[in-house]
Amino acid sequence: MAEVLSPTALTLGDIRVDVLDAGRLRLDGGAMFRVVPRALWERFAPPDEQNRIALAMRPLLVRAGDEVLLVDAGIGPERRDGAFLARCAVEPGPDPAEWLAPLGLGPSDVTQVVLTHAHFDHAGGLVDADGAPRFPRARVRVQRRELEDAAEGCPLCRASYVEGDLAPLRAQGLLDPLDGDASLAPGVRAVVTGGHTRAHQVVFVEGGGETLVFWGDLVPTRHHLRPHYVMAYDLYPRESWERKAELVPRAVAEDWIAVFYHDPEVPLARVRPDGRGYRVEPLA
Numbered sequence: 001m002a003e004v005l006s007p008t009a010l011t012l013g014d015i016r017v018d019v020l021d022a023g024r025l026r027l028d029g030g031a032m033f034r035v036v037p038r039a040l041w042e043r044f045a046p047p048d049e050q051n052r053i054a055l056a057m058r059p060l061l062v063r064a065g066d067e068v069l070l071v072d073a074g075i076g077p078e079r080r081d082g083a084f085l086a087r088c089a090v091e092p093g094p095d096p097a098e099w100l101a102p103l104g105l106g107p108s109d110v111t112q113v114v115l116t117h118a119h120f121d122h123a124g125g126l127v128d129a130d131g132a133p134r135f136p137r138a139r140v141r142v143q144r145r146e147l148e149d150a151a152e153g154c155p156l157c158r159a160s161y162v163e164g165d166l167a168p169l170r171a172q173g174l175l176d177p178l179d180g181d182a183s184l185a186p187g188v189r190a191v192v193t194g195g196h197t198r199a200h201q202v203v204f205v206e207g208g209g210e211t212l213v214f215w216g217d218l219v220p221t222r223h224h225l226r227p228h229y230v231m232a233y234d235l236y237p238r239e240s241w242e243r244k245a246e247l248v249p250r251a252v253a254e255d256w257i258a259v260f261y262h263d264p265e266v267p268l269a270r271v272r273p274d275g276r277g278y279r280v281e282p283l284a
């Protein structure tokens with residue numbers, strides 16, 4: 001079973017998991033909830049005067065066997081221009097070195113970085129202010145089709161991919177793309193869901209008889225558990241709907257622990273049914 005060490009740390013058998021803090025940002029509430037009317041979402045996600053709602057960025061660190069895996073990496077605010085930072089009300093979190101030092105690790109201890117997808121708010125933290133890879137030994141595990149879409153500049157999502165996030169990794173030979181579902185370490189696997197992007201993937205960690213799921217942007221906050229609560233940013237909203245309709249009931253039935261990357265309040269929780277929707281039960 002899972003042993004909860006703090007609101008952001010737990011063990012699953014021999015596997016240690018820590019939820020990290022990569023800061024905050026604000027995005028348009030209407031875009032975050034697509035067809036859901038503001039009259040519904042503003043009750044649980046109050047917008048500011050620019051209609052933006054508060055969001056977190058919470059990478060995950062997983063230590064499994066000899067592998068140290070970082071899952072998603074924040075926005076890399078040092079390399080963004082002021083207008084962009086203001087538009088998204090970015091509040092930088094601790095420097096990534098400070099994510100690792102309290103855990104007794106340094107940047108070169110990370111062996112793999114897993115990206116659910118390559119959007120700026122997930123991949124940006126991999127490159128430092130000087131344009132150098134921040135985790136110099138880490139192979140970057142992202143779906144090959146995701147890299148193709150990022151490179152080809154898909155017209156609908158041009159603003160979401162930033163070439164400078166990936167180019168230094170490519171130049172250093174750190175990109176180690178995946179072709180479909182993959183085992184990454186003992187008890188750690190990536191599963192392609194699509195939906196948000198063509199090759200978006202989620203990460204499962206299994207140990208001690210428990211399952212943890214890192215949803216990425218399939219379920220960015222606890223308010224996106226219901227299938228039709230899909231972001232307008234999703235390129236394949238019907239696919240998001242289908243994957244959630246399949247996976248969220250399993251999360252309930254099998255008592256999974258869920259990580260919500262963008263949830264401003266709840267980093268880790270179990271999912272419970274609640275009328276026609278769901279509620280979460282935070283750990284610790």
Ligand SMILES: [Zn+2]
Pocket residue numbers: 119121122217220262
């Ligand atoms: Zn995101």
